[in-house]
Amino acid sequence: MKKTTEYLIVIVVLAVVIAIGAAIWAWSGLYNIGADDHHWKVTYNALQTVRDRSIHVRSKDIKIPSLDDPQLILKGAGQYAAMCTGCHLRPGMEDSELRKGMYPQPPDLSKVHVDPQDAFWVIKHGIKMSAMPAWGLDGSHDDQTIWSMVAFLEKLPGMTPEQYKAIVAKAPPDEDMDMDEDGGHSHSHGSEAAHQDQHEGSATPGMAMSASMSGMDMPGAAPSDLELKAGGSPQAEATAQAFQAALDNGNRDAALALLADNASISEGGSTQSRADYASHHLGEDIAFLKNAQVKRLSRVSAASGDRAQVVTESEIRPTSKGRPVTLRSHEMMQLQRTNGAWKIVSIDWSSKANPPSRDGSQ
Structure with missing residues (x-):
């Protein structure tokens, strides 16, 4: 009995020492939390096993509805194009600027098949300590949308880029992107569809550059002397046009390449x-513009040295x-020129519903 008590005391003391040591190590900051410092292989495999088992245990009793409904698949295509391609890619997309810096790397869902029960659970609940959000949190996406x-x-792996573009083009508008109280879309802006007729408007003569630009440290002419005008x-x-065309065409990489x-x-x-x-929001903007007709009313600009401003209505x-x-x-x-190339340093978008006419039309 005495020996048993001694063993227990030793075990408790060791546990306390280990706990104190672990606390000191954690507080010291010695562990590098940076995503560019990868886990040891054994650590990575252990975490992957814990993750996979946790998902499977919680998803194994989920009842799978029929997933062959063409309208259900079309809706899912629109959701995927709007929210998922930045991390999980699309057919013909080798990588994205966002995905390159992520660790662990999200799976390329255009090439791998995921168990439907596991996929539903992960989309709805997300994964801790990763970039995978819980899309079902607070009812932001209902179960039908997640399914x-x-x-x-289920259809994506093996799909060609042409097939992907065709099905996304047929996808219904994303009803989750509602209009605000004034009828304006919370993610809408002045993007111009490349295939639509363009109508150039002229700026009011003598329009002064806005205060947001006049606060810039611009060499050359005084900012107050600059005037916004067409061309x-x-x-x-x-x-600015290239950025908007990238959004219109659903080209995420081209749009991001133009942002500083x-x-x-x-x-x-x-x-x-x-x-x-x-x-x-980039994915939401692309999805929103895909189902909208856009006509440019005017575009004016001004520049001084390596700074410029472009305003589009x-x-x-x-x-x-x-x-x-x-x-x-x-x-x-607001744009800045670096090494001869203009990059966008800020964008301010706002929209307001046009008042309806007397006959009730917009």
Whole structure:
């Protein structure tokens, strides 16, 4: 009995010493949490096993509905294009700027098949300490929407780029992207569809550069002397047009390539970093514009040295929950020239519903 007690005391003391040592080690900051410092292989395999078993144990009793409904698959295609390609890629897409820096690397879902039960659980609940969000949190995406994504994932592996583009083009509008109280879309802006007729508007003579640009440290002429006018800075306007064309065509990489590393994007009353925009709202903007008709009303610009501003006014006609809406969109871009190339350092988007006419039409 005495020996048993001694053994227990030794075990308790060792446990306390180990706990104190672990606490000191954790507090010391010696562990490198950086994503570019990868786990040891044994650590990675252990964590992967814990993750996979945790998902499977919780998903194994989920009842799988019929996933062959063409409309369900189409809806899932639109959801995937809007929210998932930045991390999980699409057919013909080798990598993305966002995905390159992620650890562990998200699976390329255009090449691997995922168990439907596991896929549903992961999409709904997310994964801790990773970039995988819980899309079902607080009812942001209901089960039917999540199953639509699972249905699409069943068809995605082996799909050609042409087949992917065709099915996404047929996808219904994303009803999760609602209009705000004024009828404006929280992610809409002045993007211009490349295939649509363009209508150039002229700037009011003598329009002064906005205060946001006049605060820049610009060499050369005083900012207050600059005037925004059509063709004021052709190269900066071309960059703005290229960015908008990239959104229209669903080309995430081309759009991100035109944003400076420190770019900020303001829309819907919030400001995001380049990384935040890439991970969420960029996909929503692409999906929104895919189901909208856009007509440019005017574009004006001005530049001094390596700084420029481009302002675009557009009319956007999306369909929200089956009803057409006409929006007046205002886009203001600030650009900086580095090594001869213009990059966008900030974008400010706002939109407002045009008042209905007396006959009730927009």
